[in-house]
Amino acid sequence: MGSLTEENYIKSIYALSEATGEVYVSELAKKLDVKLPSVNSMVKRLATKKLVAYAPYKGIKLTEKGKKEALAIIRKHRLAELFLVKVMGLGWEEVHDIAEQLEHVNSSRFYERIDELLNRPKFDPHGEPIPDSNGKIYNQQRTSLIDLEEGLTATITAVTEDEKSFLDHLNAKGLQIGDSVTIMKREMFDGSITLQHKSKKEILLTHQVAERIWVEVTVTRS
Amino acid sequence: MGSLTEENYIKSIYALSEATGEVYVSELAKKLDVKLPSVNSMVKRLATKKLVAYAPYKGIKLTEKGKKEALAIIRKHRLAELFLVKVMGLGWEEVHDIAEQLEHVNSSRFYERIDELLNRPKFDPHGEPIPDSNGKIYNQQRTSLIDLEEGLTATITAVTEDEKSFLDHLNAKGLQIGDSVTIMKREMFDGSITLQHKSKKEILLTHQVAERIWVEVTVTRS
DNA sequence: ATAATATGTTAGATGACTCTAATATTTTAA
DNA sequence: TTAAAATATTAGAGTCATCTAACATATTAT
Secondary structure, three states: OOOHHHHHHHHHHHHHHHHHOOEOHHHHHHHHOOOHHHHHHHHHHHHHOOOEEEOOOOOEEEOHHHHHHHHHHHHHHHHHHHHHHHOOOOOOOOOHHHHHHHOOOOOHHHHHHHHHHOOOOOEOOOOOEOOOOOOOOOOOOOEEHHHOOOOOEEEEEEEOOOOHHHHHHHHHHOOOOOOEEEEEEEOOOOOOEEEEEOOOOEEEEOHHHHOOEEEEEEEOOO | OOOHHHHHHHHHHHHHHHHHOOEOHHHHHHHHOOOHHHHHHHHHHHHHOOOEEEOOOOOEEEOHHHHHHHHHHHHHHHHHHHHHHHOOOOOOOOOHHHHHHHOOOOOHHHHHHHHHHOOOOOEOOOOOEOOOOOOOOOOOOOEEHHHOOOOOEEEEEEEOOOOHHHHHHHHHHOOOOOOEEEEEEEOOOOOOEEEEEOOOOEEEEOHHHHOOEEEEEEEOOO
16 A cells, blocks of 8 residues: 555546546646646656556556556545445535545455445445445446536436535535436526426526536436 | 644653653654654654653653643544444454544544534543543543452453454453453462453453453442 | 747755664663 | 663664756647
């Protein structure tokens, strides 16, 4: 097992490569809030440890070994988040920062027990899939709310980002994972969307918010 | 808040000074498993931060500020241990190492919630008192099993050391915190003690084991 | 296709924490 | 009361992870 810092690099490389395939030094520097030379030297170190494949001026890619380590950390993070919500009764908007710390706890017993208590869960409180103990992860196909036609009904399956302010915003709107929503109106001018919610209320979401909400279509015509 | 290393020094200084009043560089080095010069330079650093009072070739003492920090860490450690046992169902013999990691988690929300779920507990699974959120700690008066006369009956209130092998040993003997025991025989030759236990069984403990078991006398004659 | 811009690397330094080897102080015991 | 033993400190170096300043390569846009 590597250091805490090393684990954070691996995790960030994984997250960024999910989005874009390859990761660039500058992206990583931005994400980790360190300067370019710090990333450069750490990436070299990770390369000598065979955790990443890296050639100067080219992108960074995790090796199989690196990917495995990343998935182990992500597993711990997501198990921790769900545990904090389900067992400890914390809100989904406040568990990210705690899980950032718990993900570095080195104890198979601890995580085995959490997994057991939660009955081998498949998704975290934000709808993200939890890799199994072999690092196998369910790859959701994701449709964003902004891509749905008017009249369609869909279930919220996940939200992007653990940013507290975003989740506070969703709490204020009364939206949760699993909620069913119907697209009432898509506003051409600003990209905002009006939803019909189970609560019977109509909810207006800006484009910026709606694009971070992932859904599965359940009814194709209303 | 200091670094993880700093926290571990503070905690160890507190623990050692409980036993002996003042702490010496060599004791600390042994406890933390580092060499003397490492301790020396760290102690100097802690002194500039006003966490310890220290003069070369003299003992080390925590300042009020240092003591407060130590108690905060101990509180987190002991809350974590109890949580791991009561909520997560782990054994008292396996929680120490996990708590060593959890004690460094920086989240008042996390610990506030644990405290709440456990209903503001006063003692950890090994009978050690949990400091309250102001750092106030109940100071038990401790009688060791080896100091009891034959015929006395007492309740086990605590055990010293979180060493797994010791706790495994007590598990094998069937002894737990809260158990009532009667001293049947004190062997002069080797200091071993024979107990009558609630299980009706007679239990033989070596001196080495008995001296780490703390009790409160409940019946002064049998 | 070359100049401007963006991105990446190297060199050298720093702070936290550790080490070994050498030296100093304190304690203890002959 | 001085020599031996135990304990503590200083000096100097190494690793990890970061930084700034200077330089190198790649991309883009005129």
